[in-house]
Amino acid sequence: MPELPEVEHIRRTLSAKIVGSWVLRTRVERDDVIRGEIGVRDRGRALLRDGRISDVRRHGKRLAILVQDGRVLEFGLGMTGQFLLESPGGVPAERNHRHVIWYLGDRCGGMKQRLVWRDPRRFGGLTPLGDPETLNKACWGVLGPDALEIDEETLFDRLKKTQRALKTALLDQRLLAGVGNIYADEALHAAGIAPERRSHEVSRCEVGGLLKHVKRILREAVELGGSTIRDHKDPLLQSGAYQGRHAVYGRPGEPCQRCANVIRSNVVGGRTTHWCEACQI
DNA sequence: TGACACCTGGGT
DNA sequence: ACCCAGGTGTCA
Numbered sequence: 001m002p003e004l005p006e007v008e009h010i011r012r013t014l015s016a017k018i019v020g021s022w023v024l025r026t027r028v029e030r031d032d033v034i035r036g037e038i039g040v041r042d043r044g045r046a047l048l049r050d051g052r053i054s055d056v057r058r059h060g061k062r063l064a065i066l067v068q069d070g071r072v073l074e075f076g077l078g079m080t081g082q083f084l085l086e087s088p089g090g091v092p093a094e095r096n097h098r099h100v101i102w103y104l105g106d107r108c109g110g111m112k113q114r115l116v117w118r119d120p121r122r123f124g125g126l127t128p129l130g131d132p133e134t135l136n137k138a139c140w141g142v143l144g145p146d147a148l149e150i151d152e153e154t155l156f157d158r159l160k161k162t163q164r165a166l167k168t169a170l171l172d173q174r175l176l177a178g179v180g181n182i183y184a185d186e187a188l189h190a191a192g193i194a195p196e197r198r199s200h201e202v203s204r205c206e207v208g209g210l211l212k213h214v215k216r217i218l219r220e221a222v223e224l225g226g227s228t229i230r231d232h233k234d235p236l237l238q239s240g241a242y243q244g245r246h247a248v249y250g251r252p253g254e255p256c257q258r259c260a261n262v263i264r265s266n267v268v269g270g271r272t273t274h275w276c277e278a279c280q281i
Numbered sequence: 282t283g284a285c286a287c288c289t290g291g292g293t
Numbered sequence: 294a295c296c297c298a299g300g301t302g303t304c305a
Contacts, residue, residue, distance in 0.1 A: 079300055121288045180299055
Protein backbone atom coordinates (compact mmCIF):
# COMPACT_ATOMS: atom_id res chain seq x y z
CA MET A 1 0.00 0.00 0.00
CA PRO A 2 2.29 2.73 1.10
CA GLU A 3 4.97 4.84 -0.48
CA LEU A 4 6.23 8.16 0.88
CA PRO A 5 3.04 10.18 0.17
CA GLU A 6 0.72 7.68 1.80
CA VAL A 7 2.98 7.35 4.84
CA GLU A 8 3.41 11.11 5.18
CA HIS A 9 -0.35 11.59 4.99
CA ILE A 10 -0.80 8.94 7.68
CA ARG A 11 1.89 10.64 9.77
CA ARG A 12 0.11 13.98 9.58
CA THR A 13 -3.26 12.47 10.41
CA LEU A 14 -1.89 10.52 13.37
CA SER A 15 0.19 13.41 14.61
CA ALA A 16 -2.83 15.71 14.79
CA LYS A 17 -4.86 13.12 16.66
CA ILE A 18 -2.57 11.32 19.10
CA VAL A 19 0.31 13.61 20.15
CA GLY A 20 -0.22 14.50 23.80
CA SER A 21 -2.30 11.40 24.52
CA TRP A 22 -1.28 8.80 27.10
CA VAL A 23 -1.09 5.11 26.27
CA LEU A 24 -3.40 3.66 28.92
CA ARG A 25 -3.34 0.03 27.82
CA THR A 26 -2.10 -2.15 24.96
CA ARG A 27 -3.50 -5.33 23.54
CA VAL A 28 -1.72 -7.77 21.23
CA GLU A 29 -3.79 -10.11 19.08
CA ARG A 30 -0.86 -11.48 17.06
CA ASP A 31 2.62 -11.27 18.41
CA ASP A 32 4.46 -12.27 15.24
CA VAL A 33 3.95 -8.74 13.86
CA ILE A 34 6.26 -7.50 16.63
CA ARG A 35 9.89 -7.64 15.57
CA GLY A 36 12.92 -7.97 17.79
CA GLU A 37 13.22 -10.05 20.91
CA ILE A 38 10.80 -8.79 23.51
CA GLY A 39 10.25 -10.71 26.72
CA VAL A 40 6.55 -11.24 27.38
CA ARG A 41 6.91 -9.41 30.70
CA ASP A 42 8.20 -6.27 29.02
CA ARG A 43 5.88 -6.29 26.05
CA GLY A 44 3.48 -3.69 27.40
CA ARG A 45 6.39 -1.38 28.17
CA ALA A 46 7.89 -1.98 24.74
CA LEU A 47 4.55 -1.05 23.20
CA LEU A 48 4.64 2.33 25.01
CA ARG A 49 2.20 1.63 27.84
CA ASP A 50 2.10 4.52 30.36
CA GLY A 51 3.93 6.77 27.92
CA ARG A 52 2.78 10.16 26.69
CA ILE A 53 3.00 10.39 22.90
CA SER A 54 5.35 13.21 21.95
CA ASP A 55 6.00 12.81 18.23
CA VAL A 56 5.18 10.88 15.05
CA ARG A 57 8.11 10.80 12.62
CA ARG A 58 8.71 9.51 9.12
CA HIS A 59 11.76 8.64 7.04
CA GLY A 60 11.07 7.35 3.54
CA LYS A 61 8.23 4.87 3.86
CA ARG A 62 8.85 4.20 7.56
CA LEU A 63 7.06 5.64 10.54
CA ALA A 64 7.80 5.96 14.24
CA ILE A 65 5.77 6.87 17.31
CA LEU A 66 7.75 8.36 20.20
CA VAL A 67 6.80 8.89 23.84
CA GLN A 68 8.27 11.44 26.24
CA ASP A 69 10.48 9.07 28.21
CA GLY A 70 12.36 8.09 25.05
CA ARG A 71 10.72 4.81 24.09
CA VAL A 72 10.05 4.40 20.38
CA LEU A 73 7.94 2.16 18.16
CA GLU A 74 9.12 1.91 14.58
CA PHE A 75 6.77 0.71 11.81
CA GLY A 76 7.18 -0.65 8.31
CA LEU A 77 3.80 -0.88 6.59
CA GLY A 78 4.74 -3.45 3.98
CA MET A 79 2.01 -3.78 1.36
CA THR A 80 -1.11 -3.69 3.52
CA GLY A 81 -0.10 -2.16 6.86
CA GLN A 82 -2.67 0.30 8.14
CA PHE A 83 -3.43 2.45 11.17
CA LEU A 84 -7.00 2.98 12.30
CA LEU A 85 -8.22 5.59 14.78
CA GLU A 86 -11.50 4.70 16.41
CA SER A 87 -13.72 6.22 19.07
CA PRO A 88 -14.50 4.08 22.14
CA GLY A 89 -18.14 3.38 21.38
CA GLY A 90 -17.79 3.03 17.63
CA VAL A 91 -18.12 -0.26 15.83
CA PRO A 92 -14.96 -1.07 13.83
CA ALA A 93 -15.40 -1.07 10.07
CA GLU A 94 -12.52 -3.49 9.61
CA ARG A 95 -12.83 -6.41 11.99
CA ASN A 96 -10.18 -8.85 10.81
CA HIS A 97 -6.38 -8.72 10.85
CA ARG A 98 -6.34 -6.29 13.78
CA HIS A 99 -3.02 -7.24 15.36
CA VAL A 100 -2.25 -4.58 17.99
CA ILE A 101 -4.50 -2.06 19.75
CA TRP A 102 -3.46 0.93 21.86
CA TYR A 103 -6.04 2.51 24.15
CA LEU A 104 -5.32 6.24 24.34
CA GLY A 105 -6.65 8.92 26.64
CA ASP A 106 -5.90 11.48 29.33
CA ARG A 107 -3.45 10.76 32.14
CA CYS A 108 -6.06 9.66 34.65
CA GLY A 109 -9.19 10.16 32.66
CA GLY A 110 -11.11 7.70 30.52
CA MET A 111 -10.22 6.22 27.20
CA LYS A 112 -10.64 8.71 24.37
CA GLN A 113 -9.74 6.65 21.31
CA ARG A 114 -8.23 3.41 20.05
CA LEU A 115 -5.27 3.21 17.72
CA VAL A 116 -5.26 -0.05 15.76
CA TRP A 117 -2.46 -1.70 13.76
CA ARG A 118 -4.00 -3.75 10.95
CA ASP A 119 -2.08 -5.66 8.29
CA PRO A 120 -3.82 -8.46 6.33
CA ARG A 121 -0.73 -9.73 4.53
CA ARG A 122 1.62 -9.14 7.47
CA PHE A 123 4.54 -8.03 5.30
CA GLY A 124 4.81 -5.09 7.68
CA GLY A 125 5.64 -5.02 11.35
CA LEU A 126 6.67 -2.96 14.34
CA THR A 127 9.94 -2.80 16.20
CA PRO A 128 10.26 -1.49 19.76
CA LEU A 129 13.36 0.64 20.34
CA GLY A 130 14.82 2.05 23.53
CA ASP A 131 15.65 5.57 22.40
CA PRO A 132 15.56 8.06 19.50
CA GLU A 133 19.30 7.62 18.93
CA THR A 134 18.75 3.99 18.00
CA LEU A 135 15.95 5.04 15.68
CA ASN A 136 18.13 7.52 13.80
CA LYS A 137 21.33 5.49 13.71
CA ALA A 138 20.86 1.73 13.85
CA CYS A 139 17.37 1.72 12.36
CA TRP A 140 16.96 4.57 9.89
CA GLY A 141 20.68 5.09 9.40
CA VAL A 142 20.79 2.19 6.95
CA LEU A 143 18.31 3.98 4.67
CA GLY A 144 19.28 6.53 2.06
CA PRO A 145 18.28 10.21 2.36
CA ASP A 146 14.55 10.92 2.33
CA ALA A 147 13.29 11.59 -1.19
CA LEU A 148 11.88 15.00 -0.18
CA GLU A 149 15.17 16.08 1.42
CA ILE A 150 17.93 14.76 -0.85
CA ASP A 151 19.81 17.24 -3.04
CA GLU A 152 20.69 16.81 -6.69
CA GLU A 153 24.41 16.34 -6.16
CA THR A 154 23.94 13.59 -3.56
CA LEU A 155 21.47 11.72 -5.76
CA PHE A 156 23.76 12.04 -8.78
CA ASP A 157 26.74 10.72 -6.80
CA ARG A 158 24.75 7.78 -5.52
CA LEU A 159 23.38 6.86 -8.96
CA LYS A 160 26.88 7.17 -10.41
CA LYS A 161 27.96 4.22 -8.25
CA THR A 162 25.56 1.64 -9.69
CA GLN A 163 24.99 0.19 -13.11
CA ARG A 164 21.51 -1.06 -12.32
CA ALA A 165 18.48 0.13 -14.24
CA LEU A 166 17.50 3.62 -13.07
CA LYS A 167 14.09 2.43 -11.92
CA THR A 168 15.64 -0.37 -9.85
CA ALA A 169 17.99 2.13 -8.20
CA LEU A 170 15.13 4.50 -7.39
CA LEU A 171 13.34 1.64 -5.61
CA ASP A 172 16.41 0.82 -3.51
CA GLN A 173 15.64 2.28 -0.08
CA ARG A 174 19.32 2.27 0.89
CA LEU A 175 20.03 4.59 -2.04
CA LEU A 176 16.96 6.82 -1.72
CA ALA A 177 14.17 6.44 0.85
CA GLY A 178 10.50 6.81 0.01
CA VAL A 179 10.01 6.11 -3.70
CA GLY A 180 8.08 2.95 -4.61
CA ASN A 181 6.64 1.40 -7.73
CA ILE A 182 3.95 3.98 -8.49
CA TYR A 183 5.94 7.16 -7.99
CA ALA A 184 9.07 5.78 -9.67
CA ASP A 185 7.08 5.20 -12.87
CA GLU A 186 5.30 8.56 -12.61
CA ALA A 187 8.52 10.52 -12.00
CA LEU A 188 10.42 8.80 -14.81
CA HIS A 189 7.58 9.57 -17.21
CA ALA A 190 7.38 13.21 -16.13
CA ALA A 191 11.15 13.53 -16.55
CA GLY A 192 11.13 11.81 -19.96
CA ILE A 193 13.68 9.18 -18.95
CA ALA A 194 13.36 5.48 -19.76
CA PRO A 195 13.23 3.20 -16.70
CA GLU A 196 15.87 0.84 -18.09
CA ARG A 197 18.55 3.46 -18.55
CA ARG A 198 21.70 2.52 -16.63
CA SER A 199 21.92 4.67 -13.51
CA HIS A 200 25.59 5.58 -13.91
CA GLU A 201 24.98 6.84 -17.44
CA VAL A 202 22.31 9.36 -16.52
CA SER A 203 23.70 12.89 -16.78
CA ARG A 204 23.85 15.38 -13.94
CA CYS A 205 21.36 17.51 -15.81
CA GLU A 206 18.92 14.63 -16.24
CA VAL A 207 19.22 13.70 -12.56
CA GLY A 208 18.41 17.30 -11.70
CA GLY A 209 15.29 17.22 -13.84
CA LEU A 210 14.26 13.82 -12.50
CA LEU A 211 14.66 14.92 -8.88
CA LYS A 212 12.52 18.02 -9.44
CA HIS A 213 9.74 15.80 -10.78
CA VAL A 214 10.18 13.25 -7.98
CA LYS A 215 9.76 15.96 -5.34
CA ARG A 216 6.91 17.72 -7.13
CA ILE A 217 4.96 14.50 -7.63
CA LEU A 218 5.54 13.32 -4.07
CA ARG A 219 4.46 16.70 -2.65
CA GLU A 220 1.33 16.82 -4.81
CA ALA A 221 0.47 13.25 -3.84
CA VAL A 222 0.88 14.06 -0.14
CA GLU A 223 -1.56 16.96 -0.50
CA LEU A 224 -4.11 14.63 -2.12
CA GLY A 225 -3.72 11.98 0.58
CA GLY A 226 -1.69 9.59 -1.59
CA SER A 227 -2.95 7.06 -4.15
CA THR A 228 -5.69 4.54 -3.44
CA ILE A 229 -5.27 1.68 -5.92
CA ARG A 230 -7.00 -1.07 -4.02
CA ASP A 231 -7.08 -0.70 -0.28
CA HIS A 232 -5.13 2.27 0.99
CA LYS A 233 -7.19 4.07 3.63
CA ASP A 234 -5.88 6.59 6.14
CA PRO A 235 -6.44 6.25 9.93
CA LEU A 236 -9.85 7.91 9.52
CA LEU A 237 -10.79 5.58 6.63
CA GLN A 238 -10.38 8.28 4.00
CA SER A 239 -9.10 7.27 0.55
CA GLY A 240 -6.39 9.13 -1.34
CA ALA A 241 -7.05 10.92 -4.63
CA TYR A 242 -3.71 10.99 -6.41
CA GLN A 243 -4.54 7.90 -8.48
CA GLY A 244 -6.63 10.21 -10.67
CA ARG A 245 -3.43 11.99 -11.67
CA HIS A 246 -1.42 8.92 -12.62
CA ALA A 247 -0.09 9.40 -16.12
CA VAL A 248 1.30 5.90 -16.67
CA TYR A 249 0.88 3.68 -13.60
CA GLY A 250 -2.03 1.33 -14.16
CA ARG A 251 -2.65 2.73 -17.66
CA PRO A 252 -1.03 0.29 -20.08
CA GLY A 253 -2.67 0.43 -23.51
CA GLU A 254 -3.86 4.00 -23.04
CA PRO A 255 -2.38 6.87 -25.05
CA CYS A 256 0.47 8.87 -23.52
CA GLN A 257 -0.79 12.29 -22.43
CA ARG A 258 2.30 13.94 -23.85
CA CYS A 259 2.81 12.26 -27.21
CA ALA A 260 -0.28 10.06 -27.77
CA ASN A 261 1.83 6.93 -28.14
CA VAL A 262 0.52 3.84 -26.42
CA ILE A 263 1.75 3.30 -22.88
CA ARG A 264 3.31 -0.08 -22.39
CA SER A 265 4.15 -2.16 -19.38
CA ASN A 266 6.89 -4.64 -18.74
CA VAL A 267 8.79 -6.12 -15.83
CA VAL A 268 11.91 -4.20 -14.82
CA GLY A 269 13.91 -5.42 -11.85
CA GLY A 270 11.07 -7.72 -10.88
CA ARG A 271 8.43 -4.99 -10.72
CA THR A 272 5.71 -4.17 -13.24
CA THR A 273 6.79 -0.96 -14.93
CA HIS A 274 4.75 1.45 -17.05
CA TRP A 275 6.25 3.87 -19.54
CA CYS A 276 6.05 5.50 -22.96
CA GLU A 277 8.71 4.32 -25.38
CA ALA A 278 8.26 7.37 -27.57
CA CYS A 279 8.88 10.20 -25.13
CA GLN A 280 10.97 8.52 -22.44
CA ILE A 281 14.52 8.13 -23.73
C1' DT B 282 20.72 -9.65 -11.14
C1' DG B 283 16.98 -12.44 -10.97
C1' DA B 284 14.05 -15.97 -8.88
C1' DC B 285 11.57 -16.90 -5.01
C1' DA B 286 9.52 -16.36 -0.48
C1' DC B 287 6.73 -14.19 2.73
C1' DC B 288 0.85 -13.63 3.13
C1' DT B 289 -4.15 -12.49 2.07
C1' DG B 290 -7.70 -10.93 -0.95
C1' DG B 291 -9.70 -9.19 -5.09
C1' DG B 292 -10.55 -9.47 -9.87
C1' DT B 293 -11.16 -12.26 -14.11
C1' DA C 294 -8.38 -21.86 -10.74
C1' DC C 295 -5.19 -18.46 -11.67
C1' DC C 296 -2.90 -14.04 -11.76
C1' DC C 297 -1.92 -9.83 -9.69
C1' DA C 298 -0.84 -6.40 -5.91
C1' DG C 299 1.69 0.18 -3.12
C1' DG C 300 7.38 -4.03 -0.11
C1' DT C 301 11.39 -6.23 1.28
C1' DG C 302 14.52 -10.09 2.52
C1' DT C 303 17.30 -14.08 1.13
C1' DC C 304 19.11 -17.24 -1.97
C1' DA C 305 22.08 -19.17 -6.00
